[in-house]
Amino acid sequence: MARKKNAFYAQSGGVTAVINASACGVIETARKHSDVIGKVYAGRNGIIGALTEELIDTSKESDAAIAALRSTPSGAFGSCRFKLKSLEANKREYARLIEVFKAHNIGYFFYNGGGDSADTCYKVSQLSEAMGYPIQAIHVPKTVDNDLPITDCCPGFGSVAKYIAVSTLEASYDVRSMAKTSTKIFVVEVMGRHAGWIAAAGGLVADQGIPVVILFPEIEFNQKKFLAAVDAKVKEHGYCTIVVSEGCHYPDGKFLAEQGTRDAFGHAQLGGAAPVVANMIKDALGHKFHWAVADYLQRAARHIASKTDVKQAYELGRKAVELAVKGHNSVMPTIVRLSDIPYKYKLGYAELKDVANVEKFMPRDFISKDGYGITAKCRNYLTGLIQGEDYPKYAGGLPVYVTMKNATVAKKLPEFKL
Amino acid sequence: MARKKNAFYAQSGGVTAVINASACGVIETARKHSDVIGKVYAGRNGIIGALTEELIDTSKESDAAIAALRSTPSGAFGSCRFKLKSLEANKREYARLIEVFKAHNIGYFFYNGGGDSADTCYKVSQLSEAMGYPIQAIHVPKTVDNDLPITDCCPGFGSVAKYIAVSTLEASYDVRSMAKTSTKIFVVEVMGRHAGWIAAAGGLVADQGIPVVILFPEIEFNQKKFLAAVDAKVKEHGYCTIVVSEGCHYPDGKFLAEQGTRDAFGHAQLGGAAPVVANMIKDALGHKFHWAVADYLQRAARHIASKTDVKQAYELGRKAVELAVKGHNSVMPTIVRLSDIPYKYKLGYAELKDVANVEKFMPRDFISKDGYGITAKCRNYLTGLIQGEDYPKYAGGLPVYVTMKNATVAKKLPEFKL
Numbered sequence: 001m002a003r004k005k006n007a008f009y010a011q012s013g014g015v016t017a018v019i020n021a022s023a024c025g026v027i028e029t030a031r032k033h034s035d036v037i038g039k040v041y042a043g044r045n046g047i048i049g050a051l052t053e054e055l056i057d058t059s060k061e062s063d064a065a066i067a068a069l070r071s072t073p074s075g076a077f078g079s080c081r082f083k084l085k086s087l088e089a090n091k092r093e094y095a096r097l098i099e100v101f102k103a104h105n106i107g108y109f110f111y112n113g114g115g116d117s118a119d120t121c122y123k124v125s126q127l128s129e130a131m132g133y134p135i136q137a138i139h140v141p142k143t144v145d146n147d148l149p150i151t152d153c154c155p156g157f158g159s160v161a162k163y164i165a166v167s168t169l170e171a172s173y174d175v176r177s178m179a180k181t182s183t184k185i186f187v188v189e190v191m192g193r194h195a196g197w198i199a200a201a202g203g204l205v206a207d208q209g210i211p212v213v214i215l216f217p218e219i220e221f222n223q224k225k226f227l228a229a230v231d232a233k234v235k236e237h238g239y240c241t242i243v244v245s246e247g248c249h250y251p252d253g254k255f256l257a258e259q260g261t262r263d264a265f266g267h268a269q270l271g272g273a274a275p276v277v278a279n280m281i282k283d284a285l286g287h288k289f290h291w292a293v294a295d296y297l298q299r300a301a302r303h304i305a306s307k308t309d310v311k312q313a314y315e316l317g318r319k320a321v322e323l324a325v326k327g328h329n330s331v332m333p334t335i336v337r338l339s340d341i342p343y344k345y346k347l348g349y350a351e352l353k354d355v356a357n358v359e360k361f362m363p364r365d366f367i368s369k370d371g372y373g374i375t376a377k378c379r380n381y382l383t384g385l386i387q388g389e390d391y392p393k394y395a396g397g398l399p400v401y402v403t404m405k406n407a408t409v410a411k412k413l414p415e416f417k418l
Numbered sequence: 419m420a421r422k423k424n425a426f427y428a429q430s431g432g433v434t435a436v437i438n439a440s441a442c443g444v445i446e447t448a449r450k451h452s453d454v455i456g457k458v459y460a461g462r463n464g465i466i467g468a469l470t471e472e473l474i475d476t477s478k479e480s481d482a483a484i485a486a487l488r489s490t491p492s493g494a495f496g497s498c499r500f501k502l503k504s505l506e507a508n509k510r511e512y513a514r515l516i517e518v519f520k521a522h523n524i525g526y527f528f529y530n531g532g533g534d535s536a537d538t539c540y541k542v543s544q545l546s547e548a549m550g551y552p553i554q555a556i557h558v559p560k561t562v563d564n565d566l567p568i569t570d571c572c573p574g575f576g577s578v579a580k581y582i583a584v585s586t587l588e589a590s591y592d593v594r595s596m597a598k599t600s601t602k603i604f605v606v607e608v609m610g611r612h613a614g615w616i617a618a619a620g621g622l623v624a625d626q627g628i629p630v631v632i633l634f635p636e637i638e639f640n641q642k643k644f645l646a647a648v649d650a651k652v653k654e655h656g657y658c659t660i661v662v663s664e665g666c667h668y669p670d671g672k673f674l675a676e677q678g679t680r681d682a683f684g685h686a687q688l689g690g691a692a693p694v695v696a697n698m699i700k701d702a703l704g705h706k707f708h709w710a711v712a713d714y715l716q717r718a719a720r721h722i723a724s725k726t727d728v729k730q731a732y733e734l735g736r737k738a739v740e741l742a743v744k745g746h747n748s749v750m751p752t753i754v755r756l757s758d759i760p761y762k763y764k765l766g767y768a769e770l771k772d773v774a775n776v777e778k779f780m781p782r783d784f785i786s787k788d789g790y791g792i793t794a795k796c797r798n799y800l801t802g803l804i805q806g807e808d809y810p811k812y813a814g815g816l817p818v819y820v821t822m823k824n825a826t827v828a829k830k831l832p833e834f835k836l
Contacts, residue, residue, distance in 0.1 A: 011595070014596070015592055015595045015596065017588075045598035045599065048598065073588050073591055073592065074588075074592045074594065075595035076595075078594075078595055078598055079595045079596055079598075080598055080599040080600070081596075081599050081600045082599055162815060165815070165816055166817060167715045167718075167719070169816060169817065169819070170491050170492075170715070170719060170720055170721065170817075170819075171713075171714040171715055171718050173490070173491055173492035173718060173819060174433055174491065174492045174714045174717065174718040175714065176496075177493035177494075177496055177497045178432070178433065178499070180466065180496055181463065181466065181498040181499050181500055182498070182499045186714055188715070204815075205816075208816075209821070272693060275690060290713050292712060292713035292714060292715050293709065293710050294710060294715065295708050295710035296588075296589040296592045296604055296710060297585045297588070297589055297710050297712065300585075300589050300591060300592040301585070301588060302588055303584050303588065303722055304722065383814060386815035386816070387814075387815045388812075389809070389812055391807070394806075394807060396805075397580060397724065397803075397804030397805045397806070398587060398622065398623075398626075398804070399584060399587065399588075
């Protein structure tokens with residue numbers, strides 16, 4: 001019994017359609033290892049919940065509620081954008097974490113996030129050595145940006161890729177219908193500030209004969225070349241779909257969305273690479289356009305989640321607990337690809353020191369030579385990740401998503417100012 | 419055999435996720451009535467195809483391809499934005515229509531569209547009397563705007579309502595997760611130039627405890643009152659979702675989002691109310707925001723179509739042919755609601771003279787007293803229309819949508835300049 005410790009689990013950064021599936025994997029697996037893992041406390045609003053001692057007692061949630069996490073988008077316990085500074089820069093916060101962990105007998109730290117979070121998790125994993133508190137910190141990968149290194153992919157990405165591929169296909173069919181007398185240009189803006197993985201997913205529709213031009217953040221924007229590419233597609237097909245990454249930028253680093261177009265009232269239009277691109281085409285080529293900005297709709301779209309992605313999200317949560325039970329610290333479970341088509345993979349793990357602060361960009365050979373499309377290599381990479389549909393249950397026409405009770409345990413410590 | 423006539427079918431105006439299901443209903447039913455209906459010719463790009471004599475021979479399409487129309491979004495034969503002027507103003511176009519109908523032995527005219535198209539169809543239905551050419555013109559209702567009179571609802575609307583309700587729910591869960599340290603405001607812009615039916619669908623999430631403020635085109639925009647409503651929601655819930663109709667406007671009629679371009683019908687092309695609203699909140703209340711513009715994604719979203727909507731779209735196509743076979747002219751098949759919950763309906767029909775140029779707005783008692791939400795009456799109306807899911811088949815992670823051969827018959831007439 002002396003060995004038995006409680007676990008802390010937190011969701012971090014931008015949430016996804018499947019981060020709760022990882023939570024489900026962590027909690028269900030921890031419940032199976034009740035010999036070594038006591039309660040799983042979830043941080044209310046991520047790591048902030050650990051600092052403020054707002055610990056959600058997940059044992060108060062029924063098995064059915066925990067199982068329902070698998071098909072519920074968003075972060076059920078709340079997430080946050082909060083990055084711990086280095087141990088040297090902010091020892092106070094780390095001391096507080098240890099105080100809270102001690103007060104609640106916490107020996108396992110599961111952190112579910114992207115690149116910044118991997119860095120935080122890595123710092124926590126060093127607390128045993130640096131401050132003498134025994135803790136096992138395991139990072140559970142999550143990010144729609146798909147930019148964590150080592151792992152084949154990141155949970156959340158496969159579903160947003162599927163959403164963007166499906167939506168781009170559907171909207172392209174629409175504009176194809178309208179092009180004769182009306183809209184010839186459809187622009188959809190997608191997430192991905194630094195890496196074009198999500199934009200690449202829009203390129204999958206090219207296989208179905210859709211004329212599509214992708215604007216990646218990895219390729220410096222060249223207006224003249226871009227307009228020529230669009231013009232050629234419209235001349236050949238009568239219409240063109242453009243998928244623009246929010247991170248698309250000029251050679252000087254300025255984002256397209258920063259261009260400062262104005263609406264009919266003279267207000268600057270903030271954000272929105274899509275309207276910038278659409279108006280650029282209208283001005284140069286005169287085509288009528290429509291544009292969409294998917295924003296949160298894309299990363300929250302649990303209704304069209306990839307079955308593969310949901311499965312991996314769950315499995316990585318499960319694997320994180322299994323690694324902890326085996327005594328690991330400072331690691332992240334990973335997806336190891338075994339084959340493209342059919343997509344096969346196994347689970348592995350990586351050392352957090354190799355993960356923290358490393359960003360994985362699209363390889364250049366995933367982007368076509370002209371910079372506006374994807375290669376067969378990229379298609380083979382993406383196809384596996386969007387396989388299968390994992391539909392939620394519906395009632396009254398709407399998906400049934402769970403909301404947790406989120407009851408916190410009694411505080412034992414004085415208040416902590418963030 | 420003398421009685422046997424060919425049919426002309428055309429898709430008109432903005433396409434939807436289910437207009438092809440109506441096409442499927444028309445063509446499959448016509449095939450069953452081969453004793454009185456010969457071939458079904460579809461206009462390439464709508465009514466323009468009739469004027470230019472570009473008649474797609476749907477008999478060249480297999481039964482399987484026609485059946486696949488039921489689960490394919492967009493307009494499979496091409497649509498157009500092209501409004502016939504009155505008989506007095508442009509007799510030349512009507513004379514041409516008759517010439518083409520005569521040349522191809524066309525006695526049935528099925529026009530699949532919204533309000534403007536109902537007017538065109540009505541004019542065509544008068545050709546027997548006005549110009550001595552025997553034609554039966556039947557309008558098949560279609561519009562995501564849901565603004566046709568008499569019919570309980572319009573095919574296309576139920577699916578876009580479902581898409582908006584589902585997406586608003588998902589994005590609201592997302593912002594709820596993030597609100598502690600990041601995004602507190604999520605704004606989604608939806609279609610609906612004059613009528614707030616689509617925006618109303620976003621209001622369905624209020625039942626699930628989501629704080630949502632709807633901006634209807636029916637309610638004049640009042641910035642101060644709106645900001646107070648949002649402020650109250652954020653103070654109570656920590657976040658707020660705003661659903662803004664593209665048609666939302668100031669008391670002087672100016673749209674929040676007017677881009678300045680106009681379509682072929684002279685309607686202002688809208689887009690971009692969401693960033694206007696989001697920045698307004700940021701300026702006044704200081705909250706971090708995200709915004710999305712769903713645009714074509716919403717009306718093309720066959721992947722999350724309402725089963726009820728798909729069924730009705732098909733049935734109205736079928737009913738149109740049945741009405742024609744029974745000798746009707748100048749009518750539109752309709753949905754007649756029998757009960758709200760459970761939603762029950764039967765098919766009926768209306769005279770086109772009562773349909774053309776009548777726009778159905780949201781009843782005031784569908785909108786809450788404060789103007790920012792929906793009433794129980796509205797909820798009861800909407801709920802039936804989003805019932806059920808009608809998932810397309812998938813292959814390789816993407817929906818399987820059909821593309822027609824669209825082979826046209828040989829022209830018999832001299833060219834016609836549009």
